[in-house]
Each structure stands twice: as structure tokens, then as C-alpha cells.
């Protein structure tokens with residue numbers, strides 16, 4: 436059986452997000468956007484910019500992480516995230532190991548921590564972890580040996596920080612560096628979305644002008660207003676004059692009970708059709724973390740249309756993941772990112 440972190444460690448995770456920074460304020464793990472300042476987020480975005488240039492060249496490889504071993508540990512399904520982490524690691528010249536959990540010894544009863552200790556004994560430098568329990572990445576980061584870094588590739592409905600950063604990168608590349616003038620609308624299943632939670636933290640940290648969340652009452656978490664967002668249950672009003680419209684997938688695998696009348700009804704009210712998109716600004720961009728469900732949350736003509744940047748998000752995911760991995764494993768070469776007075780103390 437997998438050793439589940441459970442509720443207690445979710446709460447603990449909120450208290451100790453600080454474990455992701457080392458004593459110099461540099462990223463040692465990347466587990467959540469919470470608790471990170473705009474300098475670190477902008478540093479990730481600026482570093483990704485230089486990797487985006489490398490990714491556009493015919494030879495897409497740099498020797499930055501030569502000799503490092505990175506392990507992809509995915510306990511939950513993934514296409515984009517796992518493959519772009521693998522590509523990112525390879526473009527940094529690291530060695531990559533993909534562990535297929537469904538065929539590994541965890542399915543023979545080994546606990547999560549025992550599996551990790553065994554992989555750790557193979558002298559790896561970084562674990563990329565996806566798990567369906569909120570708090571799993573923190574749990575692992577707290578229990579691995581101190582020379583291993585952990586990157587959260589999605590834990591339950593809690594956080595998906597690299598997805599949020601590739602989304603910020605996509606917005607910045609399309610709309611410029613000033614998030615203060617942007618109105619961003621996030622639509623759909625906010626309740627179960629780790630992507631939305633991380634996006635909201637990142638948008639707030641980058642001082643976005645306005646962040647709106649839109650969906651049926653059953654799919655909007657209570658108290659989400661406390662995260663500094665405005666809630667709309669009406670799609671037309673919610674996306675009115677938006678610069679960025681982010682659509683989310685219905686996370687049926689995380690839903691308990693009937694939260695939706697039917698997919699058809701959801702689509703009629705909240706699906707992004709060409710007609711509804713007209714309420715947003717004429718130059719609004721349309722985003723989605725994938726996988727998309729055509730005809731459920733988005734019309735094909737919009738997903739494949741001129742305003743869609745959905746495939747750009749996938750491309751930029753490689754640059755963002757290269758940035759995060761190189762910052763975390765190349766910490767010694769980085770400058771201290773704490774404010775000067777704090778660093779002197």
C-alpha cells in the first residue's frame with residue numbers, strides 16, 4: 436500500500452512551505468507558489484526566456500546539468516507534464532529515469548517512503564513527483580536525504596507550480612511584462628483544480644490587475660474570495676473584457692457525488708464557444724492546461740482558433756521546467772535572493 440500523507444500533512448504542508456527555500460533564500464525544492472516572492476517568480480520567467488531561445492535552435496541542448504540524475508516519479512496519469520519534464524532534463528544534459536509506478540514494487544505492497552529510499556540509494560539528485568494526495572510532494576521533500584531536490588508535478592487538488600509558471604510565461608509572452616493592466620478569468624472546475632490554485636497564487640504575486648473565477652456554485656470552493664479573486668456564476672459577465680481566459684477541465688476523477696447536472700448543461704452555461712468568447716476583449720488569449728475535452732469545456736473552433744495559445748503553453752512548459760530544474764540544481768552558482776538587509780543578518 437502507498438503510505439498516504441493524509442489530511443494532517445496537508446495542513447503541515449501549509450505551515451512549512453518554507454522548506455522549499457535553502458538558508459540563502461534560494462529554491463531547493465519547488466513544491467508550491469505559496470510563500471515565494473515576485474523576485475523568484477520573475478527569476479524563473481527570465482531564466483525560461485533564455486531557454487526558450489535555446490529551444491528554438493536546431494541543437495536544443497546545453498551542458499548545465501551534465502552528470503545529474505533526475506527521476507520522474509508519477510503515481511498519476513500524465514502526458515504533457517511527464518514528457519516535458521523529461522525533455523527539459525535531457526535538453527539540460529541530465530540523465531533521466533522514468534519510474535512506472537503501476538509496474539513498480541509499490542504495487543507489491545512497498546510503501547511510498549520505502550520506494551523512495553531505494554531510488555535514493557541509487558544516488559539521484561532530483562525527484563519529479565506527481566501524486567493524487569494533496570501534500571504528497573511536501574511529505575516526500577521532508578523525508579528524502581538533504582542532497583535531493585523535489586519538484587511537485589501536481590499533488591491532488593493542492594498545487595501544480597510548474598504549470599502555473601508556464602501559464603505565467605505564456606501570458607507574459609503574449610501580453611507583455613505588466614500584469615497590473617491585465618484582467619484574467621479562470622473558468623470551470625475551480626473546486627478540484629490544483630492548476631487554478633497555483634495560478635491564483637502566481638497571478639497575485641505578480642500583481643495582476645484583476646483575477647476572476649467563474650463557474651457553478653458547486654464547483655467554486657467556499658471562501659475562495661479570500662484569495663483576492665472575484666467570483667462569478669454567470670459566464671458572460673465573468674469573462675467580459677477579459678485579456679486572458681483560462682479554461683479548466685472537469686476533474687471527474689476527483690469528484691464525489693453529483694456536482695454537475697450534465698456535461699451538456701455545463702457546456703451550455705460555461706463551455707467556451709465562439710459566441711461566449713465575444714464577451715472577452717477582441718485580442719484576448721484562450722488558455723487550457725490540457726487535456727482538453729472538446730464540447731465539454733471548450734468548442735473545437737475556439738480550442739483550435741486564432742486566439743488559442745494552448746499548444747504554446749505546452750512548448751513553453753519545456754523552457755519553464757528547464758529554468759526550475761537548473762535553478763534548483765545549480766543553486767550554488769546563484770546569487771542570494773533574499774532582500775539585502777535580511778541576507779546580512
Ligand code: NCD
Nearest residue numbers: 515516589595684724725726
Ligand atoms: C492538469 C493536471 O494534471 O493537473 N494537467 C496538466 O498537468 N497539464 C490539469 C488536468 O488534468 O485537468
